[in-house]
Amino acid sequence: MKPTESEMEILQVLWNKGQCSVREVFEALNKKDVGYTTILKLMQIMHEKEMVTRDTSSKTHIYTANINKEKTQNQFLNKMIDTVYNGSTSRLVMQALGNHKTSKEEIDLIKDYLNQLETK
């Protein structure tokens, strides 16, 4: 049900690009030390689990994500809030905002979002 870490990386590519062959995913991931057939195998397993669908009409199969991006992200997020932040969303958020990687633009986006939340 819940994707593994490797599966998540693959889903990431599929969500971004929409449709991909194994090779496209393999190249997008660009992992050293991981061979082509490893990615292939993972995607076959994901197909068995029905996390992805595929079009096998031509030799090169074309894969598409078959689970919802937002729902899946939320699943990870909630798990993380529980096991890493002891259930506190605000602590996660504040740490995320405080970790220097956040640009001014991103912070502005979040302010807008908070204001929206407020007026509702």
Added chain:
Amino acid sequence: MKPTESEMEILQVLWNKGQCSVREVFEALNKKDVGYTTILKLMQIMHEKEMVTRDTSSKTHIYTANINKEKTQNQFLNKMIDTVYNGSTSRLVMQALGNHKTSKEEIDLIKDYLNQLETK
């Protein structure tokens, strides 16, 4: 280096309580279907990995977390931002805020925090 999920649950308890025997952790976790010796073994492994230290001067050993809470949380957070949110902190934050589990109090906390960030 990076704690596993089970290890994270144990660390959670140790960070909260400071110092614990195996039994205390076992009881705090309160997991059905997981025996005492399982937690013991995990904590012994964590000791080997130097994630925890322990005082063995009495029969019941007392464990203490030996890795930094904020640093470890950040490690998970950054990994998550990368593999689940494609590198976008603001998307993670907005999804966290949007998932209903956030109370008004928490939202206010975050606003204060953003204002602080701003004035710096």
Added chain:
DNA sequence: TTGCATTTACGAATTCTTTCGTAGATTTGA
């Protein structure tokens, strides 16, 4: 056409994580 490159399928090995049984030591209290 024919052989080279690409692709799939699949089994199996490897590695990582979690689980627990059992044995032996220590403590406690009846």
Added chain:
DNA sequence: TCAAATCTACGAAAGAATTCGTAAATGCAA
């Protein structure tokens, strides 16, 4: 004191997740 309870150590099994080698099919290009 000594039996019951509690604890540690440790090996090993079970279960997940990842990895890849190899064989067979397919398509492409000379």
